[in-house]
Amino acid sequence: MTFNPLEHRGIPLDRQLRNWRELNVEPVDPDRADPYTKCRIITMNGIETEAIFFSHHFSRVCPEMEVKQQLAEVRYIEQQQQKTVNWLLPGQSSVLETTIAYEQVAVDLTGWVARMEPDPYLKQAYEFGVLEDFDHLYRYANLYEMIEHRKAEKLVDNLTEVMPGRPTMLHHRDPMDNVRTPYDRNQAQPISKLHALTIMAAEQQTMNFYMNVGPQYMEPIARQLYQEIGLIEEEHVTHYESLVDPGETWYERLVHHEYNECYMYHSFMETESDPKVKAVWELHLNMELEHLRLACELMRKHDGREPESILARELPPPVTFEPNKEYIRELLATQVDLTTLGAGYVREAHERFERMQSRIHGDEKPPSERVIDEHREMFGQEYRLQSEGDHPVQSLREVRVSR
């Protein structure tokens, strides 16, 4: 069934405010919830957080009083949505458990987007990035067993494999090589713009999360691993945000943000397994329809253009959390040794890459390597979850240490 968000009436803005009782949502069961329900919660928290920060940035450069007031009204509702969505997460989860869920989101959301992306240059950007977050999942899973004595399979539930991707130590590139070429807003398909916004938002919330939770651990290896991977998430935000055409007007960007919120809530409403969570997605979709209508009015008034000229006439097929095991294995087999040079990709380590590597590592093993060494020392082997057989890359197969 097709759904055009421009043709549906949502909840009027003056009826969207929730009181404390309505905001007090019951979190999902930490042991029984579908891991992909948690992934959808984390994704929507990222989307709402992006909506809020985008609106603040817009407000800071906007001279029109009435526009700032309308942004403030809608933004307050976005904040209530963010509070509702993120508070669905159960308080029992440790920081590291949430971290593992964040990297699972990065793998399976980016995996889906890469598979669906029609533009080859954009697709390559997602394929490149997904192999790095896939490796982060493996490093954190090893840390998790070391400091919490639990196994990541309880969390990822066999939906996502845990094994090396492009090794984290090789993600540290010269920052200028993280800037990609943007899509052209007049040529790109609407789905490409939505994909770029979604992945940018997800990576940005991961970056923010590690910035703040990293020092909450006492174990030196944990503190150090968060520093290292936190710096890579900075690279990922640079990588993905640079895909978006900077020539879009502020009003155009606002419309894209609200449209993407409609798309994501609609997608998750269609695919959610938990009825209580599904009801939240449905309620929020009905709020977003009104945000979109208001954003479209602003665009007509201030840009003098019809939003229909930049938007898809119907929502694309729903963004779906599902295993991407075979796809990731194929990417590992073919793209694990890529790095970036300027806005493109190469297989050879070039001079600027080598210089960055030697400056940041300073002849020492980085935390992402030491966490595996320390795990091997403690348990005799590293932690992996390879449900589909041997690692597709010979050099990344597990070395067993004899003791």
Ligand SMILES: [Fe+2]
């Ligand atoms: Fe929202």
Ligand SMILES: [Fe+2]
């Ligand atoms: Fe990551």
Ligand SMILES: [Fe+2]
């Ligand atoms: Fe990332």
Ligand SMILES: [Fe+2]
């Ligand atoms: Fe919104």
